[in-house]
Amino acid sequence: MITVFKHTFLRSRGAILGWGVTMALMGMIFAPFYDTISENAQQFEQLIDIYPQELMAFFGASGTFNFTTPEGFLAVEYFSYMPLVVGVFAILAGSALLAADEERGILDLIAAHPVSRTSLFWGRLLALLLSLVLIMGFGYLGLMLGTTYSAMELDALLLVYPFASLLGLLIFFAGLALFMSMLLPSRGTAAMVAGVVLVASFFLNGLANLNDSLDNLKPLLPTRYYQSQDWVSGFRWDWFAGLAGIGLLLAVLAWWLFLRRDIRVGGEGSWKLPRWRRSPAKA
Amino acid sequence: MDKTTPAILAKGLTKFYGSFQALHGVDLRVERGEIFGFLGPNGAGKTTTIRCLLDLIHRDGGEAVVLGIDPQADPVGVRRLTGYMPGELHLDQSLTAEALLRYFNALRGNSADWSQISSLADRLDLELKQPIRNLSHGNKQKVGVVQALMHKPQLIIMDEPTQGLDPLMQQEVLRLLREAQAAGGTVFFSSHIMSEVESVAQRVGIIRDGRIAEVADPKTLGKRSLNRVRVRFQKPVDSASLAQVKGVTVLSTDNATGVRLQVEGEVDSLIKALAQFPVSDFETERPSLEEAFLAYYDDHTKGSQLPGSKA
Numbered sequence: 001m002i003t004v005f006k007h008t009f010l011r012s013r014g015a016i017l018g019w020g021v022t023m024a025l026m027g028m029i030f031a032p033f034y035d036t037i038s039e040n041a042q043q044f045e046q047l048i049d050i051y052p053q054e055l056m057a058f059f060g061a062s063g064t065f066n067f068t069t070p071e072g073f074l075a076v077e078y079f080s081y082m083p084l085v086v087g088v089f090a091i092l093a094g095s096a097l098l099a100a101d102e103e104r105g106i107l108d109l110i111a112a113h114p115v116s117r118t119s120l121f122w123g124r125l126l127a128l129l130l131s132l133v134l135i136m137g138f139g140y141l142g143l144m145l146g147t148t149y150s151a152m153e154l155d156a157l158l159l160v161y162p163f164a165s166l167l168g169l170l171i172f173f174a175g176l177a178l179f180m181s182m183l184l185p186s187r188g189t190a191a192m193v194a195g196v197v198l199v200a201s202f203f204l205n206g207l208a209n210l211n212d213s214l215d216n217l218k219p220l221l222p223t224r225y226y227q228s229q230d231w232v233s234g235f236r237w238d239w240f241a242g243l244a245g246i247g248l249l250l251a252v253l254a255w256w257l258f259l260r261r262d263i264r265v266g267g268e269g270s271w272k273l274p275r276w277r278r279s280p281a282k283a
Numbered sequence: 284m285d286k287t288t289p290a291i292l293a294k295g296l297t298k299f300y301g302s303f304q305a306l307h308g309v310d311l312r313v314e315r316g317e318i319f320g321f322l323g324p325n326g327a328g329k330t331t332t333i334r335c336l337l338d339l340i341h342r343d344g345g346e347a348v349v350l351g352i353d354p355q356a357d358p359v360g361v362r363r364l365t366g367y368m369p370g371e372l373h374l375d376q377s378l379t380a381e382a383l384l385r386y387f388n389a390l391r392g393n394s395a396d397w398s399q400i401s402s403l404a405d406r407l408d409l410e411l412k413q414p415i416r417n418l419s420h421g422n423k424q425k426v427g428v429v430q431a432l433m434h435k436p437q438l439i440i441m442d443e444p445t446q447g448l449d450p451l452m453q454q455e456v457l458r459l460l461r462e463a464q465a466a467g468g469t470v471f472f473s474s475h476i477m478s479e480v481e482s483v484a485q486r487v488g489i490i491r492d493g494r495i496a497e498v499a500d501p502k503t504l505g506k507r508s509l510n511r512v513r514v515r516f517q518k519p520v521d522s523a524s525l526a527q528v529k530g531v532t533v534l535s536t537d538n539a540t541g542v543r544l545q546v547e548g549e550v551d552s553l554i555k556a557l558a559q560f561p562v563s564d565f566e567t568e569r570p571s572l573e574e575a576f577l578a579y580y581d582d583h584t585k586g587s588q589l590p591g592s593k594a
Contacts, residue, residue: 003386011377108339109372109430110390111339112337112339115390116358262340263334263340265334265371
């Protein structure tokens, strides 16, 4: 399993650097903007007051929320949309974990070596989880670095919380995409289904802040349990454990499916969605 | 491990892909230390059989034992003793040949000595520092051969190992297979080249429609193979008389001065029959092994069971 883990991790280093550096740069760029906000806090508060409350509520900024505090600023300008940004990586990486090599015909030869499917699966998954942790780490370091040349004062430990919460959400979507890739006939379809869940969850969660009739839906939305704000008051371990736990449970189900299925080389044994066929024209 | 057990033993192996039955009860026995040729047309079940033996796909029925191990019960044990080269070889394009072979060796617990890998690469004239994406089809094939042989496996399973290689390299690969056999290994390989099978294999198994049609000596099978002959005459002749010659079928005629014939078995009778005509040109063409056996089984099994197949 260690060989598979090392190989997969080394193969992912480009993606880790690409996504991690992007997140770090975003933090470094956004943090100094806070100075403008804090220097003109009164004007910004007036400006926000005239914004439609619905718009602010969409991003979870309602009630006691204060945009001019460092946490409030980061919640709206940085953390609120991060699920959509890095969620894409989690979904692509999760769906590709085994299915991409299978579709390229590479998995056949790898699996013909003396490595069990369990080692192959968990070695690759551990490498993916480490990649997610490192990307979060890059984001954290970038934001911390950004605060060193801004007036933003943040507790280094507290800033870990939103990144850890985001990690929980990423584990959930990586697990979902991986499970789908074992269940559906192609990697692309699996990524599409997981992507639809992510986007729908993100927007429905925002809309649920505006519309009380969606309240019943809220507990079912994964993004509901992402702590993009209020992290100063403490880390929601229950939310993190729920997201990461379900993600890992989906991964266990994917492993169970992987043990029982054939490794495909030419689409054999695959299934297709039923295709609508026009009935033959009558003479 | 019991060394007296066959290298490969399959009994009534069946495999379904959904509702399609790919294997209809394959019975196969390959003895230890032999080179066994495995032949059959596309879609006959060659690759499915091989992949069942390595548990890359799970069989639906029957039994399989490889080197004394049930591949479904202990797939890692089977793969540790086996070197496999798939027919459609796909390699990780992002790595160099050396990095890929080091990874494969690590998956085998570094059981192969690097000097053995270098030696194989040298013999096959393979540049290990090259990225896989820059390698030609033939050179990728060489990487496949090296990874299958590098750990000196007890059983070598290769699907079309010489495909895409130039004639010199084809000979080198066959030499490597003979050396592996001389060192006590067993070779199970498929090929489309009759001369290759005749020169290397001790026995040949023919698979057709998911069943083993026959297992025989390659020379015996070779005698049944077909030749295609193109004859050009100096003046128009009546080719109908040629159709009377035993084993000869007239495929086409060309203005009565040219004729294309198919000959089953020896061409001696045809040459004697042609002696009465003024021949200006005579050309033989050997169809592929697959084509030859397909024609043979088409002719001999219409309306009856294939030899060796079960009812």
